[in-house]
Amino acid sequence: MNSIAPKPEKINIFCMYALRPLITGCFPVDERNLRFGEHALVLLDRDEFLRRIESSLNSQEIAFEANLVEYVDDEHTGKVGPFKKLRRFAYQSEWRLVCFDGPGEPRKIRIGSIRDISSILRSDEINKEIRIHYEPDT
Numbered sequence: 001m002n003s004i005a006p007k008p009e010k011i012n013i014f015c016m017y018a019l020r021p022l023i024t025g026c027f028p029v030d031e032r033n034l035r036f037g038e039h040a041l042v043l044l045d046r047d048e049f050l051r052r053i054e055s056s057l058n059s060q061e062i063a064f065e066a067n068l069v070e071y072v073d074d075e076h077t078g079k080v081g082p083f084k085k086l087r088r089f090a091y092q093s094e095w096r097l098v099c100f101d102g103p104g105e106p107r108k109i110r111i112g113s114i115r116d117i118s119s120i121l122r123s124d125e126i127n128k129e130i131r132i133h134y135e136p137d138t
Contacts, residue, residue, distance in 0.1 A: 011100055012107040013082055018068055018095040021132045028127035030091035040126050045117040052111040053097060062099050062109075069094040 017040075021027035043049050050066070057064045067083050071090040082098040099107060121129055 007101070010102045010104055011082060011098055012102045013099075014097040014109075015069075015092075015094045018093050019130070020068075020093060027132070028130065030093075032091050034123045034126075036123075038123055039120055040123045042119050042121060042126070042130075043114075043117060044119060048117050049111075049114065052114070053109070056109055056111045057099065060109075063101055064097060064099045066095070066097045069096055 017029065017033060019027060019029065053066070065083075069083055069085050069092075071087045072078075072080070072084050074086045074088050076084075076086065082096060085092075085094070099109070
């Protein structure tokens with residue numbers, strides 16, 4: 001997959017919050033994220049969601065890359081790109097799907113219904129409802 005888009009104006013980026021309880025500041029969900037909407041879609045099966053995305057993109061021969069965003073110092077002067085963002089936005093804890101060589105406008109990717117692997121809740125309830133259970137590695 002590409003790590004640098006040859007034509008930035010032709011990339012499409014889908015972003016979502018990545019709950020990372022072992023990373024300071026990512027759990028519970030930072031309250032500033034609640035301003036993005038009254039409701040949140042919570043994925044219950046990340047691996048299946050990623051499998052559906054990958055299957056759809058591969059069948060359409062769409063070049064893509066998916067990864068967590070790296071947050072760099074606000075004084076950063078080097079290259080950035082679709083997977084780097086200034087540290088002042090680290091509370092957003094983003095995971096991004098970047099599709100390359102797009103039409104230069106919004107792009108729809110159909111992965112089918114995700115009702116079986118997701119749940120919708122009110123944003124202001126998210127930190128009350130999320131439970132983290134760790135299973136030791138075997």
